Amino acid sequence: MFAKETYMQRRALLKKKLGSGVLLFLGNDECGLNYEDNTFRYRQDSTFLYYFGLSCAGLSAIIDIDDDKEIIFGDELSIDAIVWMGSQPTLHEKCERVGIKEMMPSAEIASYLHKCVQKGKAIHYLPPYRPEHKLKLMDWLGIPPARQDGSIPFIRAVIAQRSYKSEEEIVEIEKACDVTADMHITAMKVLRPEMYEYEVVAEMNRVAEANNCELSFATIATINGQTLHNHYHGNLVKPGDLFLIDAGAEVEMGYAGDMSSTIPADKKFTQRQREVYEIQNAMHLESVKALRPGIPYMDVYELSARVMVDGMKALGLMKGNAEDAVREGAHALFYPHGLGHMMGLDVHDMENLGELWVGYNGQPKSTQFGRKSQRLAIPLEPGFVHTVEPGIYFIPELIDMWKAEKKFTDFINYDKVETYKDFGGIRNEEDYLITETGARRLGKKIPLTPEEVEALR
Amino acid sequence: MFAKETYMQRRALLKKKLGSGVLLFLGNDECGLNYEDNTFRYRQDSTFLYYFGLSCAGLSAIIDIDDDKEIIFGDELSIDAIVWMGSQPTLHEKCERVGIKEMMPSAEIASYLHKCVQKGKAIHYLPPYRPEHKLKLMDWLGIPPARQDGSIPFIRAVIAQRSYKSEEEIVEIEKACDVTADMHITAMKVLRPEMYEYEVVAEMNRVAEANNCELSFATIATINGQTLHNHYHGNLVKPGDLFLIDAGAEVEMGYAGDMSSTIPADKKFTQRQREVYEIQNAMHLESVKALRPGIPYMDVYELSARVMVDGMKALGLMKGNAEDAVREGAHALFYPHGLGHMMGLDVHDMENLGELWVGYNGQPKSTQFGRKSQRLAIPLEPGFVHTVEPGIYFIPELIDMWKAEKKFTDFINYDKVETYKDFGGIRNEEDYLITETGARRLGKKIPLTPEEVEALR
Numbered sequence: 001m002f003a004k005e006t007y008m009q010r011r012a013l014l015k016k017k018l019g020s021g022v023l024l025f026l027g028n029d030e031c032g033l034n035y036e037d038n039t040f041r042y043r044q045d046s047t048f049l050y051y052f053g054l055s056c057a058g059l060s061a062i063i064d065i066d067d068d069k070e071i072i073f074g075d076e077l078s079i080d081a082i083v084w085m086g087s088q089p090t091l092h093e094k095c096e097r098v099g100i101k102e103m104m105p106s107a108e109i110a111s112y113l114h115k116c117v118q119k120g121k122a123i124h125y126l127p128p129y130r131p132e133h134k135l136k137l138m139d140w141l142g143i144p145p146a147r148q149d150g151s152i153p154f155i156r157a158v159i160a161q162r163s164y165k166s167e168e169e170i171v172e173i174e175k176a177c178d179v180t181a182d183m184h185i186t187a188m189k190v191l192r193p194e195m196y197e198y199e200v201v202a203e204m205n206r207v208a209e210a211n212n213c214e215l216s217f218a219t220i221a222t223i224n225g226q227t228l229h230n231h232y233h234g235n236l237v238k239p240g241d242l243f244l245i246d247a248g249a250e251v252e253m254g255y256a257g258d259m260s261s262t263i264p265a266d267k268k269f270t271q272r273q274r275e276v277y278e279i280q281n282a283m284h285l286e287s288v289k290a291l292r293p294g295i296p297y298m299d300v301y302e303l304s305a306r307v308m309v310d311g312m313k314a315l316g317l318m319k320g321n322a323e324d325a326v327r328e329g330a331h332a333l334f335y336p337h338g339l340g341h342m343m344g345l346d347v348h349d350m351e352n353l354g355e356l357w358v359g360y361n362g363q364p365k366s367t368q369f370g371r372k373s374q375r376l377a378i379p380l381e382p383g384f385v386h387t388v389e390p391g392i393y394f395i396p397e398l399i400d401m402w403k404a405e406k407k408f409t410d411f412i413n414y415d416k417v418e419t420y421k422d423f424g425g426i427r428n429e430e431d432y433l434i435t436e437t438g439a440r441r442l443g444k445k446i447p448l449t450p451e452e453v454e455a456l457r
Numbered sequence: 458m459f460a461k462e463t464y465m466q467r468r469a470l471l472k473k474k475l476g477s478g479v480l481l482f483l484g485n486d487e488c489g490l491n492y493e494d495n496t497f498r499y500r501q502d503s504t505f506l507y508y509f510g511l512s513c514a515g516l517s518a519i520i521d522i523d524d525d526k527e528i529i530f531g532d533e534l535s536i537d538a539i540v541w542m543g544s545q546p547t548l549h550e551k552c553e554r555v556g557i558k559e560m561m562p563s564a565e566i567a568s569y570l571h572k573c574v575q576k577g578k579a580i581h582y583l584p585p586y587r588p589e590h591k592l593k594l595m596d597w598l599g600i601p602p603a604r605q606d607g608s609i610p611f612i613r614a615v616i617a618q619r620s621y622k623s624e625e626e627i628v629e630i631e632k633a634c635d636v637t638a639d640m641h642i643t644a645m646k647v648l649r650p651e652m653y654e655y656e657v658v659a660e661m662n663r664v665a666e667a668n669n670c671e672l673s674f675a676t677i678a679t680i681n682g683q684t685l686h687n688h689y690h691g692n693l694v695k696p697g698d699l700f701l702i703d704a705g706a707e708v709e710m711g712y713a714g715d716m717s718s719t720i721p722a723d724k725k726f727t728q729r730q731r732e733v734y735e736i737q738n739a740m741h742l743e744s745v746k747a748l749r750p751g752i753p754y755m756d757v758y759e760l761s762a763r764v765m766v767d768g769m770k771a772l773g774l775m776k777g778n779a780e781d782a783v784r785e786g787a788h789a790l791f792y793p794h795g796l797g798h799m800m801g802l803d804v805h806d807m808e809n810l811g812e813l814w815v816g817y818n819g820q821p822k823s824t825q826f827g828r829k830s831q832r833l834a835i836p837l838e839p840g841f842v843h844t845v846e847p848g849i850y851f852i853p854e855l856i857d858m859w860k861a862e863k864k865f866t867d868f869i870n871y872d873k874v875e876t877y878k879d880f881g882g883i884r885n886e887e888d889y890l891i892t893e894t895g896a897r898r899l900g901k902k903i904p905l906t907p908e909e910v911e912a913l914r
Contacts (some may be wrong), residue, residue: 033500036810086684090647131588202666209659352492
């Protein structure tokens with residue numbers, strides 16, 4: 001964890017920002033796979049980690065701004081538990097390490113909150129994303145799950161802090177990015193036709209674990225890159241396939257890396273693969289060039305989409321005016337997701353607090369297919385960390401649907417597109433920090449151009 | 458999944474066993490680590506898997522014995538979801554594969570159950586172990602979490618089936634055991650002083666993943682084997698350390714393997730390590746020799762404890778009559794856990810249904826330290842699959858506590874024990890099937906004797 005001053009300053013800033021009320025922080029509990037004691041790896045809630053630094057189950061915290069109190073609710077281990085779990089710092093000692101002086105048994109939180117309500121204090125909590133949070137909010141505050149919306153002032157205050165990464169946070173993110181890069185480089189070296197996808201995953205995850213990292217999200221490693229939400233790893237890789245990887249490491253402090261790469265199963269890209277890869281590469285490089293404080297990330301997304309349309313026109317897959325095509329949303333047939341998202345303690349940073357607040361500052365979002373998947377639209381600011389990950393996909397189900405609906409026939413050459421339905425998908429992804437003057441890539445470089453990729457094959 | 462007849466027969470047997478009432482099966486949902494969409498690997502509830510074979514989130518099922526209905530409640534994917542997730546069998550098709558003809562939207566389960574209650578039918582459900590189960594039981598049946606005890610007839614009927622593994626189940630368990638053995642053998646080959654524990658874990662997990670397996674539980678791989686609940690992997694391995702591993706693979710069908718081994722960090726055990734290892738080995742071999750239908754597993758546990766006491770007496774660590782020592786519980790200073798547990802779709806099979814029913818047939822358990830941790834006490838029967846995992850540990854906190862309390866001074870030579878407080882712990886573990894005439898080890902053999910272990914170092 002960071003020095004206690006870090007957490008004390010973060011809490012002081014939060015209190016100042018909100019001014020009054022009682023802030024309730026729900027830590028995460030263990031979650032059993034198939035019975036209570038066979039648990040998934042433990043992951044603390046990121047906002048809890050940010051303000052309290054303690055990564056252990058069974059904790060809640062209250063910042064009572066009105067009474068100027070900071071309390072962690074939790075229970076000391078019994079002597080029996082110490083016999084089984086070994087001696088370790090007491091909860092009291094752990095709290096001291098993050099500058100918390102007051103501790104109460106977990107059983108007392110409901111009555112503490114009840115007294116706050118009686119005194120007419122406002123109770124703020126963040127939107128629950130785990131069923132255990134919902135049970136607690138119901139139990140402690142009597143709010144049924146359907147009405148547990150979270151406090152907008154609390155949400156906005158947290159986002160106003162967590163969006164700007166400090167130097168010590170950047171160090172941690174960069175460690176995660178370095179390991180993430182090594183995972184991708186390893187995959188580029190080991191991938192061969194006649195391997196199963198899961199064999200590649202095994203080599204990548206080994207790199208994460210051998211560096212004492214967890215995965216920041218479930219690895220995508222697939223010959224079906226056109227299927228965007230795809231965690232199946234059971235396919236045999238065949239000559240001629242494109243292999244798409246989206247994977248990242250999480251360091252012990254909880255910070256994430258997130259990169260993507262696309263590799264030919266063979267030693268070289270085919271001519272057809274390379275032509276589309278070059279377009280995706282141009283989208284990526286042009287987007288990176290545009291990164292600077294003040295530019296709305298939605299503008300960079302649109303730039304990347306225009307670069308794609310120009311490239312697809314040159315291949316005969318699209319036609320018409322690129323700007324019109326992107327405004328109307330025709331590009332989304334091939335590029336149905338966004339250009340990137342915030343990254344930090346969460347790989348999609350603060351996604352549990354709501355994309356509308358994190359990426360749109362509360363302004364309404366487009367409902368257009370493709371554009372609506374852009375998670376980050378606001379002007380970039382120094383201290384933001386985000387991904388750059390344009391993609392090009394040929395999704396048979398989507399092509400069939402749009403073609404049947406005669407959608408965007410002014411912009412899309414469906415006859416030509418039909419001949420690419422077996423192509424798959426391409427995505428590359430890097431992580432950037434916005435600086436005072438521009439942007440800086442975080443972590444070791446992964447191969448990005450076709451030449452760089454082929455050099456490792 | 459198995460052939461549809463397997464699931465149909467299992468359900469038919471369950472209906473016959475219970476005779477009447479409505480059985481509610483809660484499938485597991487996805488669980489988000491740090492926001493809703495960043496999920497842990499998906500794991501279906503094992504009882505749901507056993508009777509319905511479908512490993513996907515968002516499902517519930519009802520067997521209405523009174524009306525002779527079998528219904529799966531769930532929702533078909535939207536066209537949007539198919540675009541993102543690729544084309545796949547419909548839920549309707551999946552249900553057909555497991556012999557289920559009736560499907561209803563998930564939103565209708567509450568009203569279906571309500572009608573059953575109105576008609577005076579008994580609703581049976583199993584004890585919830587995930588918070589999402591608790592929310593559903595509250596929402597659908599109005600039962601608050603504190604009173605969601607589960608139906609004993611339902612629990613007993615499920616145990617009466619799942620305790621006896623069929624031939625096709627044994628095949629799956631044995632696949633899991635083979636991969637599990639390879640994980641251990643790999644660790645034995647790669648472990649060297651100056652490695653971090655997590656580097657060994659990385660090599661072991663790579664073996665699981667390269668065989669398309671998940672982990673059946675969080676790997677223990679530690680130089681502090683005396684700490685029984687220990688998933689920390691951050692220590693550097695030093696010359697002279699003992700390294701204790703407890704790890705297992707889970708195959709795609711959900712069946713688990715579970716083995717333990719103990720390896721010297723150096724190429725050979727030291728004399729002191731070998732002496733204790735030989736005792737643990739004798740406990741293991743004597744236990745395996747005793748396995749046969751009809752013998753209460755509690756008797757085998759007590760046999761293993763007596764073998765230990767005899768060995769510890771020879772080393773001067775214990776004294777007195779072995780039988781008396783074990784009856785009174787003095788052995789538990791060094792052997793505080795049980796000899797083994799059922800294994801199948803869960804690594805501790807059916808633990809969510811309650812140890813009292815799974816391992817004790819509803820009979821009261823001992824409250825004695827050590828003996829109370831024996832999860833399986835009943836007579837063994839053909840078709841049972843269980844682990845054999847005696848252990849010997851020197852737990853400084855426990856030694857200090859007992860010594861201060863002057864506990865069992867007739868049986869324990871505390872002065873000598875003091876000199877072993879830096880020893881660590883030893884456990885070896887194999888998985889056995891009880892046959893008509895005895896028992897059969899499942900999966901590839903892992904090195905067990907000191908000579909076998911040293912041969913791989």
